[in-house]
Amino acid sequence: MVDTALASLFAHFEQYIKLSTSLRDALAERMHLVTFKKGDLIHNADTICKESYFIQKGILRTYFLKDGKEITEYFVSENEWVNSPRSMIQQKVDIYFIDALEDTIAFKLKIHHLGYLFDNFPEMERYARLSMGSLFGHFMERITSLRFTTAKEKYDHFLTVYGDLYPRLPLGMVASYLGITQETLSRLRAER
Amino acid sequence: MVDTALASLFAHFEQYIKLSTSLRDALAERMHLVTFKKGDLIHNADTICKESYFIQKGILRTYFLKDGKEITEYFVSENEWVNSPRSMIQQKVDIYFIDALEDTIAFKLKIHHLGYLFDNFPEMERYARLSMGSLFGHFMERITSLRFTTAKEKYDHFLTVYGDLYPRLPLGMVASYLGITQETLSRLRAER
DNA sequence: GTTGATTTTTGATCCAGATCAAAAAGTTAT
DNA sequence: ATAACTTTTTGATCTGGATCAAAAATCAAC
Numbered sequence: 001m002v003d004t005a006l007a008s009l010f011a012h013f014e015q016y017i018k019l020s021t022s023l024r025d026a027l028a029e030r031m032h033l034v035t036f037k038k039g040d041l042i043h044n045a046d047t048i049c050k051e052s053y054f055i056q057k058g059i060l061r062t063y064f065l066k067d068g069k070e071i072t073e074y075f076v077s078e079n080e081w082v083n084s085p086r087s088m089i090q091q092k093v094d095i096y097f098i099d100a101l102e103d104t105i106a107f108k109l110k111i112h113h114l115g116y117l118f119d120n121f122p123e124m125e126r127y128a129r130l131s132m133g134s135l136f137g138h139f140m141e142r143i144t145s146l147r148f149t150t151a152k153e154k155y156d157h158f159l160t161v162y163g164d165l166y167p168r169l170p171l172g173m174v175a176s177y178l179g180i181t182q183e184t185l186s187r188l189r190a191e192r
Numbered sequence: 193m194v195d196t197a198l199a200s201l202f203a204h205f206e207q208y209i210k211l212s213t214s215l216r217d218a219l220a221e222r223m224h225l226v227t228f229k230k231g232d233l234i235h236n237a238d239t240i241c242k243e244s245y246f247i248q249k250g251i252l253r254t255y256f257l258k259d260g261k262e263i264t265e266y267f268v269s270e271n272e273w274v275n276s277p278r279s280m281i282q283q284k285v286d287i288y289f290i291d292a293l294e295d296t297i298a299f300k301l302k303i304h305h306l307g308y309l310f311d312n313f314p315e316m317e318r319y320a321r322l323s324m325g326s327l328f329g330h331f332m333e334r335i336t337s338l339r340f341t342t343a344k345e346k347y348d349h350f351l352t353v354y355g356d357l358y359p360r361l362p363l364g365m366v367a368s369y370l371g372i373t374q375e376t377l378s379r380l381r382a383e384r
Numbered sequence: 385g386t387t388g389a390t391t392t393t394t395g396a397t398c399c400a401g402a403t404c405a406a407a408a409a410g411t412t413a414t
Numbered sequence: 415a416t417a418a419c420t421t422t423t424t425g426a427t428c429t430g431g432a433t434c435a436a437a438a439a440t441c442a443a444c
Contacts, residue, residue: 125314
């Protein structure tokens with residue numbers, strides 16, 4: 001169980017860097033599997049983010065509150081990292097909450113362990129640089145999509161990018177992610 | 193002239209990492225000042241991006257074409273880097289053009305020199321990780337702004353973030369950056 | 385400074401999607 | 415299975431900002 005989980009974790013890293021045995025060992029020692037139940041709050045915006053999670057199974061959601069309503073910032077699933085970015089980096093509070101949309105298994109990595117890895121394995125810095133770089137493209141696409149597409153096009157784009165996740169997600173959360181109302185999304189869905 | 197330029201470049205790096213003398217020297221050797229005239233095309237979307245620029249003076253704009261019209265992706269000014277991110281990282285063509293909105297002085301860094309710096313100075317990797325991290329906050333704010341604010345609020349937010357740049361920018365470019373029409377932006381401006 | 389080109393403003397109309405409201409379908413717990 | 419709650423759908427109305435069009439202001443070049 002733990003070994004197959006570790007294997008997929010290592011495979012993820014290997015997409016960006018070559019993993020030395022010593023780095024493998026260092027990672028295995030510091031990343032620990034934790035489980036969440038559907039609905040669990042993983043990170044509260046009131047607190048400073050002290051850990052990152054690498055999802056093994058399940059879906060987590062980052063959201064914030066606007067006028068008392070939960071607005072989805074993004075969804076995270078298998079083989080992706082989550083934390084509250086600015087809170088994590090600058091060690092101050094930020095607006096984001098993280099909760100579990102399904103029963104979830106994840107590796108937990110504490111910030112001081114992450115710091116240790118960065119300080120002792122330059123290839124970890126490279127991994128971070130490269131993996132963040134590939135997120136940039138997604139951000140840019142999303143920004144373009146928000147500026148210049150109709151609700152229908154946003155919905156279609158969402159399906160191509162998150163098609164596998166989509167059936168597992170409540171409608172309202174998808175709507176707030178796309179910046180449209182739930183009613184509009186429901187109507188779009190109906191017309192096909 | 194070159195020394196004060198180098199000083200501001202180093203000061204930028206020092207926000208994130210401590211610069212060793214050898215890294216200073218390596219940077220000074222590989223980054224060369226170039227100038228552009230207003231209107232010059234710095235990067236053509238037809239080509240693979242082979243260099244990054246660190247702006248010393250002036251404004252560059254990243255844009256792409258949609259239905260034959262230029263859509264601003266973002267503006268870059270003093271003490272910021274520009275390139276075509278995905279083209280640079282993956283060394284393939286992408287949709288973005290870069291041009292000069294003013295006469296501009298910038299440091300040019302070729303990709304193979306950048307690679308050399310990353311390979312030989314682990315602190316460069318750290319610099320890249322940390323500086324990219326701080327861009328994330330801006331991306332997230334922009335995404336939120338695009339999803340949930342009125343044209344007026346977008347305009348106000350732009351003024352607080354890019355207030356100093358604003359008077360130097362053509363209206364239409366700002367409008368496409370914000371995802372609203374030039375007419376709407378013009379009306380917003382009038383009503384205050 | 386006059387001419388031609390570009391940018392900005394102003395005006396009139398229109399529509400995609402928001403909002404408000406309530407019914408229907410689906411979920412969860414006893 | 416039934417009650418209580420949550421999520422999704424459907425309906426009716428309204429509006430911010432788009433679109434189309436043209437005038438006014440700015441800018442650039444000879």
